Amino acid sequence: MRKILLILAAVALALLPAAPTLAKNGAKTITCVYCSGTGEVSCAYCIGGGKVNCNYCQGSGTVKCVYCDGSGRVRCEECLGKGYTYENGAKVECRKCKGAGSYDCSLCEEGKMPCGVCLGSGKLKCVVCDGYGKVKCTVCAGTGQMKLE
Numbered sequence: 001m002r003k004i005l006l007i008l009a010a011v012a013l014a015l016l017p018a019a020p021t022l023a024k025n026g027a028k029t030i031t032c033v034y035c036s037g038t039g040e041v042s043c044a045y046c047i048g049g050g051k052v053n054c055n056y057c058q059g060s061g062t063v064k065c066v067y068c069d070g071s072g073r074v075r076c077e078e079c080l081g082k083g084y085t086y087e088n089g090a091k092v093e094c095r096k097c098k099g100a101g102s103y104d105c106s107l108c109e110e111g112k113m114p115c116g117v118c119l120g121s122g123k124l125k126c127v128v129c130d131g132y133g134k135v136k137c138t139v140c141a142g143t144g145q146m147k148l149e
Contacts, residue, residue, distance in 0.1 A: 032140035046126035050133040054118035061122035065108035072111040
C-alpha cells in the first residue's frame with residue numbers, strides 16, 4: 001500500500017506546474033503549460049507536417065490530361081478518326097493510326113499527367129506555418145512563460 005501511495009505522490013508532483021519564478025520586471029511567471037516553455041506549438045492546419053494536400057489534384061499528384069481528355073488516346077488528325085483515307089480515289093488504311101482512328105497520347109500516361117500546381121508531389125507547403133510545422137504559441141505569445149496574477 002505504501003508503495004502505491006509513493007507512486008501516486010510522484011505522479012501528482014509531476015503533474016503540478018513548475019514553481020513560479022520572478023521575472024525581470026518583478027512579475028511571477030511559470031513555464032507555459034500549453035507549449036511546455038518552447039514558445040511554439042504544432043500547426044493545426046498541417047498537423048505539424050509542414051505540408052498539406054494539393055487542392056487542385058486532391059493530393060494524388062496527377063490530373064486528367066487536357067490533350068486527350070483523360071482517355072489516353074488522341075483522335076487521328078490524318079484520317080479524322082475514321083481509320084482510313086483516300087489515295088487516288090481508293091480507300092486505304094490510315095498510315096498514321098494504322099486503321100485505329102486514334103493513337104496513344106504522347107503527353108500523358110493512361111490519361112493522367114503530373115499536376116502543374118504541386119509539380120506531381122500531391123503536397124503543397126502549408127501557408128499557415130510556411131512549411132515549418134510549428135506556429136507561435138498564442139497562450140504565452142511565444143515567450144514560453146505565463147504570468148501569474
